Amino acid sequence: MRSAASEMTPLPKLPTSKFSRLAFATLFCEQSHMPDPLVFTGGLASTNAYLLDLNGHLLAIDAPEGFLDFLRKKKLKPNSLLLTHGHWDHIWDAADLAEWAGCPVYYHPDTAFLCTEPDSMLSFGLPQRLRPIQATQLLDDSSPPPSFWPNAQLLHVPGHCLGSLCLYLPNSGQLFGGDVLFADGVGRWDLPGGSRELLLNGIREKIFTLPPSTIVYPGHGPATTVDREKSSNLFLQT
Numbered sequence: 001m002r003s004a005a006s007e008m009t010p011l012p013k014l015p016t017s018k019f020s021r022l023a024f025a026t027l028f029c030e031q032s033h034m035p036d037p038l039v040f041t042g043g044l045a046s047t048n049a050y051l052l053d054l055n056g057h058l059l060a061i062d063a064p065e066g067f068l069d070f071l072r073k074k075k076l077k078p079n080s081l082l083l084t085h086g087h088w089d090h091i092w093d094a095a096d097l098a099e100w101a102g103c104p105v106y107y108h109p110d111t112a113f114l115c116t117e118p119d120s121m122l123s124f125g126l127p128q129r130l131r132p133i134q135a136t137q138l139l140d141d142s143s144p145p146p147s148f149w150p151n152a153q154l155l156h157v158p159g160h161c162l163g164s165l166c167l168y169l170p171n172s173g174q175l176f177g178g179d180v181l182f183a184d185g186v187g188r189w190d191l192p193g194g195s196r197e198l199l200l201n202g203i204r205e206k207i208f209t210l211p212p213s214t215i216v217y218p219g220h221g222p223a224t225t226v227d228r229e230k231s232s233n234l235f236l237q238t
């Protein structure tokens, strides 16, 4: 039996602080290649949101509680918002953020029900009523993402949530995975629409086939790499 503690691979050194100063500094300084994303962690579930600079186009990924205030203070208006899935901790600020920024909103059709009817999550942990968030456009992995996300690829990896989308940027080797794959963990599969088999198979088929050095920026916890999780994530050892 493997020992989780003794065989755990150290996490790579990546920007994981609440407000990553390094990421913020590089956001506007290194336009020629993909800088590190700006990371925000907030809300009851310590949910990560990211702000990426895609050649001057600011893409926000997820919208936990507090993200809008953070962006307002920094005077950073996203040009688009991608919701990896519709669970409440990821869409908390979404409607207000989109309204403030005047930006389009994207998510997968299979998570539209949660986004447009957040009261449906009162049965599994939603602590207060949230504003519904409508998609400007529904996205799946069979059609190309918006042209202002150059070279981006979408991966649909259900199992934590029916409509979980991951955003893969092959040029910079970055994956924004939502609650699919974590450092030493995977998304819970016991919520409505969840499936352990779908989740683990999806990770093996769609994420573990990416280059090993791909950095995974998850919806909770620190960033990791495909290589690290492939070799030491106990949920995915066969």
Ligand SMILES: [Zn+2]
Pocket (backbone or CB within 6 Å): 045, 047, 087, 089, 090, 179, 219, 220
């Ligand atoms: Zn979450």
